[in-house]
Amino acid sequence: MSSGEGYTTPPSGNNGGVTAAGIGSIAVFCARRMREGIISELQAAVAPPALNVVQVWEVDAPTMERFLQDLAREKPVRFTAQQICSFTNNYSTTLGSGGFGVVYKGQLPNGVKIAVKVLKKSIDRTAEEQFMAEIGTIGRTYHINLVRLYGFSYDSLMSALVYEYLENGSLDKYLFSDTQSIEWEKLHEIAIGTAKGIAYLHEECQQRIIHYDIKPANILLDANFLPKVGDFGLAKLCNRDNTHDSVTRYRGTPGYSAPEFMLKNFPITYRCDVYSFGMVLFEIVGNRRNAMTGPTDSLDWFPKHVWDQFEKGELGAMTSSRGIEEKDREKAERMSLVALWCVQDSPDARPPMSAVVKMLEGGVEIMPPPKPFQYLFSVGMDVFRPQEDTNSSSIYSSSEEATSYWYKKSTPIMTKYEIQIATS
Numbered sequence: 001m002s003s004g005e006g007y008t009t010p011p012s013g014n015n016g017g018v019t020a021a022g023i024g025s026i027a028v029f030c031a032r033r034m035r036e037g038i039i040s041e042l043q044a045a046v047a048p049p050a051l052n053v054v055q056v057w058e059v060d061a062p063t064m065e066r067f068l069q070d071l072a073r074e075k076p077v078r079f080t081a082q083q084i085c086s087f088t089n090n091y092s093t094t095l096g097s098g099g100f101g102v103v104y105k106g107q108l109p110n111g112v113k114i115a116v117k118v119l120k121k122s123i124d125r126t127a128e129e130q131f132m133a134e135i136g137t138i139g140r141t142y143h144i145n146l147v148r149l150y151g152f153s154y155d156s157l158m159s160a161l162v163y164e165y166l167e168n169g170s171l172d173k174y175l176f177s178d179t180q181s182i183e184w185e186k187l188h189e190i191a192i193g194t195a196k197g198i199a200y201l202h203e204e205c206q207q208r209i210i211h212y213d214i215k216p217a218n219i220l221l222d223a224n225f226l227p228k229v230g231d232f233g234l235a236k237l238c239n240r241d242n243t244h245d246s247v248t249r250y251r252g253t254p255g256y257s258a259p260e261f262m263l264k265n266f267p268i269t270y271r272c273d274v275y276s277f278g279m280v281l282f283e284i285v286g287n288r289r290n291a292m293t294g295p296t297d298s299l300d301w302f303p304k305h306v307w308d309q310f311e312k313g314e315l316g317a318m319t320s321s322r323g324i325e326e327k328d329r330e331k332a333e334r335m336s337l338v339a340l341w342c343v344q345d346s347p348d349a350r351p352p353m354s355a356v357v358k359m360l361e362g363g364v365e366i367m368p369p370p371k372p373f374q375y376l377f378s379v380g381m382d383v384f385r386p387q388e389d390t391n392s393s394s395i396y397s398s399s400e401e402a403t404s405y406w407y408k409k410s411t412p413i414m415t416k417y418e419i420q421i422a423t424s
């Protein structure tokens with residue numbers, strides 16, 4: 001093992017040499033044990049296979065061993081087109097489709113469930129090296145609130161991404177359905193978890209990742225409804241401009257895309273994701289699509305309604321009209337205020353996602369947001385009509401140390417007794 005060889009290089013001094021060699025051997029031994037431990041943990045985590053499922057580490061040991069090792073090292077695995085075909089049982093179960101291609105349900109030979117996204121052929125094929133580079137970045141981006149990329153397939157005929165499978169599908173299924181719903185407390189947790197996932201992409205990754213397509217369909221829910229943001233890194237991987245509305249050159253999905261894409265009045269930065277997240281927050285509070293066509297073909301746009309109610313000091317009435325119970329109202333009002341901050345016209349006025357997390361979690365006092373949506377006076381409300389089927393100088397401090405532009409630091413007790421920190 002190469003890392004072991006490194007440890008056993010003898011240093012110059014005699015005693016030191018013996019000690020270093022000893023330490024080296026112990027380190028190699030420990031590293032091996034640790035790796036074995038991780039691998040057996042991963043194997044143990046997999047549910048016992050059904051009788052007719054062949055365990056791959058029995059018949060295909062070298063491949064599976066390598067796969068588990070790569071997984072343990074958080075490296076994405078390359079699969080062949082034939083393997084993808086077999087994992088998906090010849091593409092027999094479709095989970096859905098979007099701008100990048102169709103998503104199929106599948107299973108690795110060891111029983112781990114997967115979601116395979118077969119990328120559209122029409123997408124400008126990125127050069128192999130660039131594809132691998134992007135895959136490397138996505139595959140090594142690990143956070144509890146991000147969908148894990150297990151591997152990929154890339155050849156002249158097709159390319160596909162192999163993700164962890166999330167049992168409860170995407171958030172849109174629950175927000176916009178009459179038959180399925182999620183209780184409010186859980187929705188609040190989903191909002192916070194999603195914000196943490198995006199904050200990680202923006203603020204904690206070695207290389208910042210801008211998502212460009214935050215929306216309920218890209219928020220996946222595991223068996224316990226823990227949210228995981230999916231499809232991050234795809235915009236760069238697939239040259240997204242060619243997959244969505246090419247007339248308006250929208251990046252992402254209309255209704256969630258920040259206005260700067262259309263108006264070109266501000267540079268595109270990671271704050272475009274903050275805007276989209278704000279739109280998702282409105283949909284969570286409203287438990288409905290933001291844009292709906294009324295009976296007289298009028299546009300019923302929920303975010304404007306939230307602003308109007310906030311301006312009148314009637315956010316409480318708005319949340320109760322959305323069926324939110326008294327016990328959850330404080331959180332719903334908080335969520336509405338955060339949403340209004342996130343969708344500010346000026347990207348710099350939108351809080352960074354780590355501030356959004358704090359504001360959603362409570363414990364800080366959210367400042368009253370300024371009026372958003374001023375740009376609608378120039379473009380009109382029609383930009384929000386439901387689709388078929390679906391460098392400014394900053395006056396805002398993004399410092400999160402002290403009291404920020406968006407909130408004042410306060411403890412829950414301070415909040416309870418309405419005690420504020422003095423500002424100069």
Ligand SMILES: Nc1ncnc2c1ncn2[C@@H]1O[C@H](COP(=O)(O)OP(=O)(O)OP(=O)(O)O)[C@@H](O)[C@H]1O
Pocket residue numbers: 095096097098099100101102103115117147163164165166167169170213217218220230231253
């Ligand atoms: N990892 C996954 N586990 C379970 N279901 C998934 C997974 N990934 C995607 N899906 C399902 O497949 C559907 C289609 O996903 P897809 O990403 O292709 O489309 P989208 O999210 O609606 O649009 P976009 O292409 O803009 O992301 C999702 O709405 C979701 O229900």
Ligand SMILES: [Mg+2]
Pocket residue numbers: 098217218230231
């Ligand atoms: Mg998606």
